[in-house]
Amino acid sequence: MALQFFNTYSREVEEFEPRDPAARPISIYTCGPTVYSRAHIGNFRAYIFEDLLQRHLELRGYKVHRVMNITDVDDKTIRGAREAKIPLSKFTAPFKQAFFEDIETLRIKRADEFPAATDQHYVDRMIEMISALISRGLAYQADDKSVYFRINKFPDYGKLAHFDLTQLQSTGRVKHDEYDKEHIGDFALWKAWDEEDGDVAWESPWGPGRPGWHIECSAMATALLGDEIDIHCGGVDNIFPHHEAEIAQSEGVTGKKFVRYWLHCAHLLVDGQKMSKSLGNFYTLPDLLEKGYTGREIRYALMWVHYRAPLNFTWEGMQEARQALIRTDEWLARLREKSRETSVQRSTSNVQRPTQEFEEALDDDLNISAALGFSFEIIRETNRAMDRNELDAASAKAWLDWWKRVNNVLDLETEAEVVIPAEVAQVAKERENARREKNWRKSDELRDRIAALGWDVRDTNDGQKLTLRARSG
Numbered sequence: 001m002a003l004q005f006f007n008t009y010s011r012e013v014e015e016f017e018p019r020d021p022a023a024r025p026i027s028i029y030t031c032g033p034t035v036y037s038r039a040h041i042g043n044f045r046a047y048i049f050e051d052l053l054q055r056h057l058e059l060r061g062y063k064v065h066r067v068m069n070i071t072d073v074d075d076k077t078i079r080g081a082r083e084a085k086i087p088l089s090k091f092t093a094p095f096k097q098a099f100f101e102d103i104e105t106l107r108i109k110r111a112d113e114f115p116a117a118t119d120q121h122y123v124d125r126m127i128e129m130i131s132a133l134i135s136r137g138l139a140y141q142a143d144d145k146s147v148y149f150r151i152n153k154f155p156d157y158g159k160l161a162h163f164d165l166t167q168l169q170s171t172g173r174v175k176h177d178e179y180d181k182e183h184i185g186d187f188a189l190w191k192a193w194d195e196e197d198g199d200v201a202w203e204s205p206w207g208p209g210r211p212g213w214h215i216e217c218s219a220m221a222t223a224l225l226g227d228e229i230d231i232h233c234g235g236v237d238n239i240f241p242h243h244e245a246e247i248a249q250s251e252g253v254t255g256k257k258f259v260r261y262w263l264h265c266a267h268l269l270v271d272g273q274k275m276s277k278s279l280g281n282f283y284t285l286p287d288l289l290e291k292g293y294t295g296r297e298i299r300y301a302l303m304w305v306h307y308r309a310p311l312n313f314t315w316e317g318m319q320e321a322r323q324a325l326i327r328t329d330e331w332l333a334r335l336r337e338k339s340r341e342t343s344v345q346r347s348t349s350n351v352q353r354p355t356q357e358f359e360e361a362l363d364d365d366l367n368i369s370a371a372l373g374f375s376f377e378i379i380r381e382t383n384r385a386m387d388r389n390e391l392d393a394a395s396a397k398a399w400l401d402w403w404k405r406v407n408n409v410l411d412l413e414t415e416a417e418v419v420i421p422a423e424v425a426q427v428a429k430e431r432e433n434a435r436r437e438k439n440w441r442k443s444d445e446l447r448d449r450i451a452a453l454g455w456d457v458r459d460t461n462d463g464q465k466l467t468l469r470a471r472s473g
């Protein structure tokens with residue numbers, strides 16, 4: 001099966017045909033965090049989906065160039081800074097840092113670039129784009145001094161969201177801050193400075209002010225990835241108006257099709273409900289780490305449902321994630337042991353050689369639940385074959401190589417690297433006792449026994465440390 005994705009724009013599953021994969025990497029733009037508070041696990045569900053997308057493209061031999069923006073100026077960041085009585089950059093800095101810590105804990109690959117909206121280079125670019133939109137009649141400055149996009153002049157507006165513009169017109173209610181707009185759906189490109197903004201302002205041809213959120217993404221995406229990009233991702237809540245606006249702004253300036261494939265990740269629910277601070281079901285990553293879960297367990301729990309289906313986060317789900325990873329760790333330890341055997345026994349099992357089923361499941365619009373289902377079937381079957389002594393060392397090695405390949409995508413292997421088999425742990429314990437009794441001869445004998453089991457033992461200030469012997473050949 002060819003690689004295919006569901007494109008929000010067409011509402012169809014389409015074969016993936018990047019612009020020019022031989023000459024350039026696949027360009028991916030992903031909307032990043034607004035750094036006014038610590039990101040919650042719903043945000044990370046989307047980032048993990050994007051990570052999976054990048055890793056699968058890489059597994060399939062593509063090079064990827066990914067950009068994720070950091071929104072470090074908007075109403076919320078400005079309000080936060082004002083309330084904390086500190087400069088905006090000082091207010092956002094710890095949240096930026098926390099974001100990078102969190103993606104590392106969750107093993108999310110870093111994007112190639114993380115442009116910040118407050119970077120003067122990009123502000124200049126936003127001003128340039130807004131000027132171009134005004135000169136084309138696609139934008140106007142209203143009496144309130146802010147600049148708005150004129151959606152009536154962009155006939156494709158609403159196509160991504162499959163949204164009928166007359167719905168917007170018929171609302172009848174006009175909020176105070178929308179008083180000066182020609183159309184209720186016109187969105188701000190440049191927000192004129194007002195007192196609430198304090199010292200947050202940039203100079204522009206329209207007076208001091210700051211960019212709107214939507215233009216930030218259009219400017220940074222086209223500045224770093226060019227006028228046409230292969231894939232743009234985000235959460236479903238970004239579709240309208242944010243991504244709709246990105247299309248209008250970018251295509252309004254360049255006249256080219258902005259994005260080939262729009263991929264959107266569904267919501268994360270907690271215990272079947274929308275996450276909210278008032279319901280007490282609002283979790284950040286440190287909240288879960290504090291409860292004793294590890295980054296890879298959380299990664300698994302946020303990954304295992306297809307990205308277009310809602311993911312219901314529950315504590316039972318976290319326990320299942322833990323169990324699934326323990327099963328994987330034990331299977332890997334067992335396979336490694338098996339792969340070191342030197343007997344000439346031949347496999348008689350029907351799980352001798354890996355297939356491409358994992359990759360093919362992901363080719364189908366990143367069907368991770370099918371890919372994981374296949375992986376656990378493999379774990380079950382190879383375990384059964386090892387129980388019956390029907391799997392030889394060569395097959396074990398082949399499955400270890402297979403795991404290495406799929407783990408490039410999953411990144412779920414334990415950092416502890418290995419699980420110490422019970423037999424080795426038992427001998428190590430005996431040795432510890434022997435050393436306490438200063439029985440050095442017995443200690444050395446037990447060291448040899450441990451070595452015969454394929455492990456090395458070192459004596460440190462914290463006691464014995466066991467490491468798996470490097471494989472010979």
Ligand SMILES: [Zn+2]
Pocket residue numbers: 030031032217242
């Ligand atoms: Zn964006």
